[in-house]
Amino acid sequence: MWKPDRNSKKALYEQIADHLEQRISYGEFPPGSLLPSERKLAEQLGVNRSTVVLAFAELRSLGIIESRTGSGTRVSTSKWEATPKHTPNWSRFAEGGSFLPNPPFMRRIREALIQQPDLIDFASGELAADLAPTIELAQLMKEHKYTSYLGYDNPQGSTLLRQELVDYLQRYRGIRTTESSILITSGSQQSLYLITQCLLSPGDAVAVEDPSYCYSLPMFQSAGLRLFRLPVDEHGIQPDDVRSLYKKHRIKMVFLNPNFHNPTGTVLCEERRQQLRDVTSELGLPIVEDDPFSLTAYDGLPPKPLKALDDIGSILYIGSFSKIAASGLRIGWMVAPNSIVSRLADARQQMDFGLSIIPQQVAGQFIGSHYFEPHLDRLRMELRFKRDLLIEALEKELPGQIHYKVPDGGLHLWCKLFKKMNDSKLLEESIKRGVVFVPGSVYGSDSDFVRFTFARPKTEDIGRGISLFSEAYRELNG
Ligand SMILES: Cc1ncc(COP(=O)(O)O)c(C=O)c1O
Incomplete structure (x- = not known):
């Protein structure tokens, strides 16, 4: 007799719903047939009745079974007879496997950047297009x-x-x-x-x-x-x-x-x-x-x-x-x-x-x-320039309200805001205004930290981006 696996990452009710769905699709419970009662099934499977209630609710929401007061739970006739072909339950598949989804903030930032390609991007941890050695690489591809x-x-x-x-x-x-x-x-x-x-x-x-x-x-x-x-x-x-x-x-x-x-x-x-x-x-x-x-x-x-x-x-x-x-x-x-x-x-x-x-x-x-050495020289110079532009903009827009240590390399500036705030709201207010950054909690820090990547936005957008960010910050600080 099948029993749900208590060590599985999948919730017990989901395992039970999947198991019942499979038995129904194999014809063990034909359309219109009565399923065992919640109480009986709970006894057979060694789980609480409330777990079976949840499993039934899941199957009902998918149209696989129907319940009527007084006449128990039956396999849906409309789903299993009228439509002999069944679409796989893709949403279940999508939740399966061992890969966890990306953190919600990362998904939100990615979605915002797709929906609003003109966002000023202090979030993506990479170089701006004009910092990549595009011409040099094209030349090498031609030469070789x-x-x-x-x-x-x-x-x-x-x-x-x-x-x-x-x-x-x-x-x-x-x-x-x-x-x-x-x-x-x-x-x-x-x-x-x-x-x-x-x-x-x-x-x-x-x-x-x-x-x-x-x-x-x-x-x-x-x-x-x-x-x-x-x-x-x-x-x-x-x-x-x-x-x-x-x-x-x-x-x-x-x-x-x-x-x-x-x-x-x-x-x-x-x-x-x-x-x-x-x-x-x-x-x-x-x-x-x-x-x-x-x-x-x-x-x-x-x-x-x-x-x-x-x-x-x-x-x-x-x-x-x-x-x-x-x-x-x-x-x-x-x-x-x-x-x-x-x-x-x-x-x-x-x-x-x-x-x-x-x-x-x-x-x-x-x-x-x-080409490599001159590329590195130019990259370092440009990065330092962009870092300084970012710092200048922060000093102008948020004087005394933000703390950071000036980095001597890398693409990012890590900042502590002097006021604790709801980082989800700060991100949304910023996106609304046309700028995006990464909230510090993505890196395991408190919500008063933010990461600005100065390497990614265009040089001419850095000042405007910080001005938009500071508008969002002030909006939330009253
Ligand atoms: C510290 C660190 N390690 C690894 C990576 C992954 O980079 P990639 O796979 O592009 O080399 C990143 C990207 O931001 C990073 O910041």
Whole structure:
């Protein structure tokens, strides 16, 4: 006898409704036939009667069964006889699977940007169109003929790009590695996905910074991981917090974004880097170092990655093309021990048979070309300029009402508003006026924080965008 699964993520009443629907569609209960009473069914299935009541209500709302006072619950004749073809219950399917939906604020922002393409966009964490090396990439595509084989590529990613990355990582990041230790991914997001899905198991505890980009990703919860927080102050996380979380929760991995951290812009200071190395090597704890922003350092002196001093192989280093060139190329990389690279390449092959070859070739040619260095110089200069424009606008529009630390790299400004407010209302009022930002709660912070990405809006829109935001802010502050 079938019984609902009490360990399933799906509610008991939904399981029962699905089960009954299936029995009806298999003809076990023909159209017009009487279903067992709620009480009897509850007894048979070992659940409360109220659970069966809910299951019946669900089936009634779908037109699958009908109830009449005094004559019990019957299989609907109109649904099952008049229409012999039945549309699958797609809404049930859409709620199925193991992927959780994105947080409501992220969905709202995405929807607003689709509906109002002229919104001034301080929300999307990427470069404006004119900061991408579009002309250089087009030129490279013209110069190089794509004569290479266009079949399924090496599961680890293009050999050319991995060769270029060996030089790039040594030159720009001080990381000595080999082609066989690099996995090309479709961005840091895919690296994080592969790590959470393939190297960790449901129930595992992991530590992430607080606030953190990771909180905006339901990916961690979908993988069944338990997240514990490492508060970030102006010098980054406290290594002793890693030790405490290990003692209390046996964390299995630490996810860090130590260079121009998203959203705060913080750089983990040298002293804490040393302490962190001591703590994690003592505990045998792996670190995932997510490092997409380093090369945006406005003074041209990017902080060294933790990976550069990783002499015991405890760091999975992930990088990306998204924040320094073009997010739409979808190119990222991971440097990891060979066993991990092979495992993740094998898993990724099951997902998609590998990445598209063309963006990998373009990215490889670009980082190895004479265009790369001047592009970085221009990018840093423009980013610093846009950061200053944003700060100037905030000082003009909201003097004394907002606090921030001026970042030395990255794409974002993390701000604390002096008045606590309903961030949902602030977002809606801002969208109404034509501007969008990310509320701090998306990153796990309180509702008085906001993140402005200055890299994304057009230079000429930054001042106007902040003026519109401050109108929304004042509206809510009376
Ligand atoms: C800290 C951090 N990691 C990873 C990503 C994912 O970037 P991508 O997949 O485009 O490389 C982002 C994007 O905003 C980010 O801010």
